[in-house]
Amino acid sequence: MSHAPPPPTSMGLDSRKMAFWAFIGSECLLFGSLISTYLIYKGRSLVGPYPHDVLNIPFTSFSTFDLLMSSLAMVLALAAVQRGDMRQGKLWLFVTALLGMVFLGGQVYEFSSFVHEGLGLTTNLFGSTFYVLTGTHGAHVTVGVIWLLTLWVQALRGKLGPQQAVTVEITGLYWHFVDVVWIVIFTLVYLIQ
Amino acid sequence: MKTWLTTTDHKRIGLLYFWTAFVFFLMGGLEALVIRAQLASPAGIGVSAEAYNQLFTMHGTTMVFLALMPLSAAFFNYIIPLQIGARDVAFPRLNAFSYWVFLLGGLFLNASFVAGPLFGAGTLSVAPDGGWFGYANLTSKQFSPGPNIDFWLLGLQILGIASLAAGFNFIVTILNLRAPGMKMMRLPVFSWMTLVTQFLVITAFPVITVALVLLMFDRFFGTHFFVPAGGGDPILWQHLFWLFGHPEVYILILPAMGIVSEVLPTFSRKPLFGYTVVVYSGVLIGFMGWGVWSHHMFAAGLGPIADSVFSATTMLIAIPTGVKIFNWIATMWGGQIRFTTAMLFAVGFIGMFIIGGLSGVTHASPPADLQQTDTYYVVAHIHYVLFGGTMLGLFAGMYYWWPKMTGRRLSEALGKWHFGLTFVGMNLAFFPMHLSGLLGMPRRIYTYPAELGVAQLNLVSTIGAMLIGVSVLVFMWNLWRTRTRGEAAGNDPWGGATLEWTIPSPPPPHNFDVIPTVASRLPRWTSTQLRAIPEGAEGKAAHIHVPGGSWWPMITAFGLPVMAVGAISHQLWLVFAGVAVAIVGIYRWAYEPFEV
Numbered sequence: 173m174s175h176a177p178p179p180p181t182s183m184g185l186d187s188r189k190m191a192f193w194a195f196i197g198s199e200c201l202l203f204g205s206l207i208s209t210y211l212i213y214k215g216r217s218l219v220g221p222y223p224h225d226v227l228n229i230p231f232t233s234f235s236t237f238d239l240l241m242s243s244l245a246m247v248l249a250l251a252a253v254q255r256g257d258m259r260q261g262k263l264w265l266f267v268t269a270l271l272g273m274v275f276l277g278g279q280v281y282e283f284s285s286f287v288h289e290g291l292g293l294t295t296n297l298f299g300s301t302f303y304v305l306t307g308t309h310g311a312h313v314t315v316g317v318i319w320l321l322t323l324w325v326q327a328l329r330g331k332l333g334p335q336q337a338v339t340v341e342i343t344g345l346y347w348h349f350v351d352v353v354w355i356v357i358f359t360l361v362y363l364i365q
Numbered sequence: 366m367k368t369w370l371t372t373t374d375h376k377r378i379g380l381l382y383f384w385t386a387f388v389f390f391l392m393g394g395l396e397a398l399v400i401r402a403q404l405a406s407p408a409g410i411g412v413s414a415e416a417y418n419q420l421f422t423m424h425g426t427t428m429v430f431l432a433l434m435p436l437s438a439a440f441f442n443y444i445i446p447l448q449i450g451a452r453d454v455a456f457p458r459l460n461a462f463s464y465w466v467f468l469l470g471g472l473f474l475n476a477s478f479v480a481g482p483l484f485g486a487g488t489l490s491v492a493p494d495g496g497w498f499g500y501a502n503l504t505s506k507q508f509s510p511g512p513n514i515d516f517w518l519l520g521l522q523i524l525g526i527a528s529l530a531a532g533f534n535f536i537v538t539i540l541n542l543r544a545p546g547m548k549m550m551r552l553p554v555f556s557w558m559t560l561v562t563q564f565l566v567i568t569a570f571p572v573i574t575v576a577l578v579l580l581m582f583d584r585f586f587g588t589h590f591f592v593p594a595g596g597g598d599p600i601l602w603q604h605l606f607w608l609f610g611h612p613e614v615y616i617l618i619l620p621a622m623g624i625v626s627e628v629l630p631t632f633s634r635k636p637l638f639g640y641t642v643v644v645y646s647g648v649l650i651g652f653m654g655w656g657v658w659s660h661h662m663f664a665a666g667l668g669p670i671a672d673s674v675f676s677a678t679t680m681l682i683a684i685p686t687g688v689k690i691f692n693w694i695a696t697m698w699g700g701q702i703r704f705t706t707a708m709l710f711a712v713g714f715i716g717m718f719i720i721g722g723l724s725g726v727t728h729a730s731p732p733a734d735l736q737q738t739d740t741y742y743v744v745a746h747i748h749y750v751l752f753g754g755t756m757l758g759l760f761a762g763m764y765y766w767w768p769k770m771t772g773r774r775l776s777e778a779l780g781k782w783h784f785g786l787t788f789v790g791m792n793l794a795f796f797p798m799h800l801s802g803l804l805g806m807p808r809r810i811y812t813y814p815a816e817l818g819v820a821q822l823n824l825v826s827t828i829g830a831m832l833i834g835v836s837v838l839v840f841m842w843n844l845w846r847t848r849t850r851g852e853a854a855g856n857d858p859w860g861g862a863t864l865e866w867t868i869p870s871p872p873p874p875h876n877f878d879v880i881p882t883v884a885s886r887l888p889r890w891t892s893t894q895l896r897a898i899p900e901g902a903e904g905k906a907a908h909i910h911v912p913g914g915s916w917w918p919m920i921t922a923f924g925l926p927v928m929a930v931g932a933i934s935h936q937l938w939l940v941f942a943g944v945a946v947a948i949v950g951i952y953r954w955a956y957e958p959f960e961v
Binding site: 202205322 | 540542567597
């Protein structure tokens with residue numbers, strides 16, 4: 173997060189942004205491997221509970237909607253920072269982080285209710301693949317929330333302005349990516365049982 | 366001292382990579398020599414089965430992750446910014462972070478050799494013993510209850526982070542920091558192959574990370590990802606490992622191909638034949654490298670359709686590889702060839718890689734492969750490709766770029782002894798393995814019956830391995846005496862075509878006084894302006910801004926082995942302490958004043 177104007181680059185794209193796109197490409201393979209593992213082991217659990225016993229689609233639909241709305245808030249935050257409206261910028265950065273925390277709260281509730289219904293990490297392959305996949309995603313959301321709150325605090329201290337718009341943009345790239353991954357997980361794990 | 370700990374200079378980091386990886390190379394080599402001493406006769410010299418398992422596992426793991434990859438990284442670091450006309454890499458502190466993570470990961474892995482007493486193991490060494498590809502079941506808690514496999518899976522996760530960080534860094538460096546006029550199709554081939562390699566790194570390493578994380582859950586938390594008793598499938602490990610493992614093979618060979626593509630034109634006084642085709646072949650190898658992984662698994666019984674498909678893709682990938690070989694030969698054709706040591710190693714690379722490539726094509730046929738799997742034939746193949754290929758290519762690079770990196774030329778006389786001993790030694794060591802393998806000698810056995818009839822072949826292999834050991838001693842002597850007695854190199858000892866030869870050896874901290882403007886693929890051979898720079902004219906300007914050092918990359922990196930030590934000793938507080946160190950490091954890093 174260097175605050176100097178970036179030097180001119182061969183491709184015309186900010187180097188940090190390019191590195192981040194490469195990082196996202198790499199993350200696709202990470203989640204791809206985890207999702208493949210989930211799909212390969214689908215229906216191969218030796219004992220219950222099975223997906224249809226525990227998955228609560230209406231509840232998770234709400235979480236999904238919440239995360240989608242956080243992406244909208246992220247867009248508004250970036251737009252505000254870019255035009256130098258730090259009042260709005262601060263607001264939407266906080267709202268994005270808040271919606272992320274709501275999602276995480278939902279995940280904590282979901283995990284604990286599953287455990288209550290008898291699905292632990294080691295109960296069966298469904299439990300193992302489900303917790304590792306969604307847990308990895310949840311860890312990514314956690315990192316995103318901390319990152320957003322960091323930017324928000326920087327903004328409160330007056331250290332975040334339009335000059336740092338690229339930083340906010342990169343945070344946004346990360347946040348949208350984590351959101352898109354959730355859409356895939358929600359579709360493959362919850363909707364297509 | 367402090368300036369080396371905090372350095373963000375790509376040249377210093379390159380040297381750190383070189384020396385660290387070279388020490389690991391010596392350790393891996395010593396492990397190999399003990400293995401060969403044990404196999405010289407059917408009954409061996411008394412290495413126990415347990416120690417033998419640790420030796421071959423650590424030999425493979427060390428050579429792949431701690432020697433060959435980081436030796437390539439030494440050249441990425443030192444040479445790429447010079448070749449593309451940049452003052453440093455895109456993210457100098459991330460570069461330092463990669464190095465420290467690599468060093469600490471390597472130390473963590475090797476600490477297993479002496480960590481036994483800490484785990485009450487009854488032996489000094491608790492080194493990994495599941496083979497370098499750690500097949501499932503061998504690595505399960507049930508069959509490997511000690512900390513050995515934990516060292517392996519945690520160490521490789523740490524090393525993966527180093528590779529990934531370097532991958533992002535070099536992709537951006539090569540794409541974004543090129544000098545004016547250096548279009549992608551004017552990029553030196555070594556830089557091109559590095560770019561392809563880094564794309565393979567950032568796509569392949571996440572896959573093995575997932576495999577290692579799943580294994581970690583199996584071992585630490587009792588899940589059943591690879592445990593059949595809980596419904597898990599050991600074959601999934603093989604798929605995940607080789608999905609990473611085959612691109613990894615190209616991660617190991619493409620940089621060496623890049624080096625050879627620089628050395629051959631320089632010492633033939635001819636441009637590389639078919640530059641465009643060589644570049645596109647490299648890119649094609651990068652893509653196709655993702656579609657061949659199951660040829661490592663023909664013996665697992667995947668069925669005729671999978672076997673046929675992977676057999677076909679494996680044969681196909683030989684085409685772009687063969688194209689490159691013909692281009693290298695055509696580059697030498699009709700050239701004014703100078704057989705310097707670097708050139709000898711480069712030509713040796715071509716010959717040895719052809720042999721390794723041909724035995725590789727024989728693995729592509731499933732019926733033949735069933736005969737070869739887990740025999741010394743496969744061991745012969747991997748050593749022709751990774752020693753005869755990658756290592757000879759890296760030696761070529763060492764002789765070629767050592768003058769640039771230190772200002773002094775390595776001795777050509779000692780260099781030729783080094784080459785001769787290496788060449789004879791490796792063929793004596795590895796060629797007989799084809800035969801012992803086809804005669805039925807399995808890999809990874811610590812003794813074998815004399816009736817098998819492979820004792821003499823094994824003795825020859827052992828003699829060859831000792832010769833390689835002697836050749837490395839000659840090389841070390843060469844490195845040592847060059848410090849004081851090496852011939853001064855000047856800017857350009859070889860008449861090279863690329864930008865690194867326009868500046869002094871070793872280069873000043875800022876590399877270029879004036880960033881050159883490039884008008885062709887061979888700037889030094891075609892531009893009178895770049896050719897005519899007088900010796901010593903560069904490097905006088907002191908006002909050019911160079912990024913200062915930083916402690917935070919090293920401190921952040923330090924958090925990772927702390928986490929790993931916490932995990933392996935099941936001390937949760939230590940894991941959190943490691944996380945805390947890393948978080949503090951990241952925040953200080955992000956908000957310290959640092960201008961690139």
